[in-house]
Amino acid sequence: MSVVGAVLLLLLFAVPLMRSICARVPGMLGGWIAALVAGGAVGVIQALIGMVVDGGFRGDIWPVMVLYVAVSDGIAFGACTGWIAGFAVLAAGRFHNKVPAGAGTARGGGGARAAAATAAGAAGAVVLLAAMNLTGPAPAAASRDMEAAAAEVMPADFLRARDSRITDGHGNQVLLRGANVNQLVDLYQHDPALPAVRPLTEADYAAMAGYGLNVVRLNISWSALEPVRGELDAAYLGRVKEAVTWGKKHGIHTVLDMHQDGWWNGPSPEDVQCRPGTEPMWGYDGAPEWATITDGAPRCQFTGRDISPAGNRAFQHFFFNTDGIRDALAQTWGKLAAEFRDEPMVAGFDLLNEPGFGESAPVTTAFKLAEFYGSAIDEIRDAGAQQIVFIEPSIFWSGLGFDTGPVPGFTKDGNLVFSPHLYAESITMDRDLGLPPFVSLERQFDVAQRVAAGYNAPLWSGEYGYWGEDADVLSRMGRYAAAEDLHMLGSAYWVWKQACGDPQNGIGPTGNGLMMEDCATGDDMEPMTDVLELLSRAYPKRAPGTLTSLSAAGPVFELAGSTAEPSCGLEVWIPGKARPALDGTGVTGVKLSRVQGGWSMTGCAEGSYTLNGR
Known part of the structure; x- marks a missing residue:
């Protein structure tokens, strides 16, 4: 209905615009420009409605961002459909020229108005039908059908997505609250004397359970899981299974997360020549070498690890399935899911951490990302694994506080959870640049839940966290905790332990994370007690209904x-x-x-x- 309403608004603006613009720019181009301007005007109306619905400015500049997005969308819609209006203008002009003299001029200028109205009507009919066809049937209904079918055969002790809730098989709502564990990630090691990760042991799980945590988002690396194409590494898979077993022993669910930062763990070559404004970078983690195609693009970062020509090119090749690498990761997910299909303490599978944006427009990225998600889900289900699938938007969400996600309706599978990373007022670009928040810490929950509703899926934040001065960290963490409770949601804090040699840690005096490390001695330090007190506050792990x-x-x-x-x-x-x-x-x-x-x-x-x- 929103699409239909937008098209009707576009027509309302297009009729007078066609009369005015076509008088100065005749023919097809005039009709196209009229549609373009009308689309922008529709965007302004949408933004004004959004400002009212969203409560205006609430400690952020979200209404300005909505205006930018809505006007851009409106102009893009006008640009893409304006040719229809242009052809309609040509057709209407020819029709008018064949009308007997005086037939359309009872009121001065009536012929021009009639031609414009005819053109607008014809264009509107075509655009409206096209929009309704593109909209297609509501995916939510299909999702609910798939969800109901899956629920009939899924054992009761497996978690599942049900509308806006994560539940168990008895209909109890489940809140998953815990932390990320990056201790199995195949991270780049800059200093040979400083390990990039800390050992993962059962004691970690016992400690997490002692703080009331009931989920671990277990970060794993494709490069370690499948160093040779087509073969899962048995030793690494054994470590993943061991971690899941420890979690099960201590009542902690596992979300298996295919983690990547900057696509792969290769650093800039020593002889790299970076353009002004960019700089050589360390490696991070992610894909194996055989799945990394950069065409020699420079490994130079701009503002951070996620914007580099080499990384963007690697993601572009992934999205467009060069050498079948996108299919390869989907098939890897099928093999991995098969190993855990009978384990109810595996809550689900997070298909790809913070996907990059490649070299295409965001709408293209969303479409191609949806293709990967759809194929990975098919592989997982074909392997007999029924657990939840967690889907993420691109890295833009972590950097902006909002983003376009995979195209809704990309799958008929109903057992999905939408899992953006809610870092508003933390690592977002606005804070880095000293700007007012694009999206406030509190508003980010409303925005994320709105997007989740578009997938008919629950919301779960796979990452969040705040860093800086202690007082500021505690203030923001307290606000986050209150907002999370208000929305009755779960999440996974970043991160349980971070080694001194972790490239994201930057090699400082301490290894950050909830469990601190002294980099000079390698000994454990006092944990982040104040933050842990907030994380370990009372909450219902399960609640009837x-x-x-x-x-x-x-x-x-x-x-x-x-x-x-x-x-x-x-x-x-x-x-x-x-x-x-x-x-x-x-x-x-x-x-x-x-x-x-x-x-x-x-x-x-x-x-x-x-x-x-x-």
């Missing part, structure tokens, strides 16, 4: 929910040594168990229910 409200600060919390069927699936994490005092309505059979780092509360709920803890 649907959560309707949530707020928490440390062990103090309030939650409410509603369930159509009685359920004993309520499970709440509560940090601290003191035994919590609980009260509520609609909750029965409450049990409190002392666990590492806090308390686990279980119970049953029926109808509308509330629970408060002190």
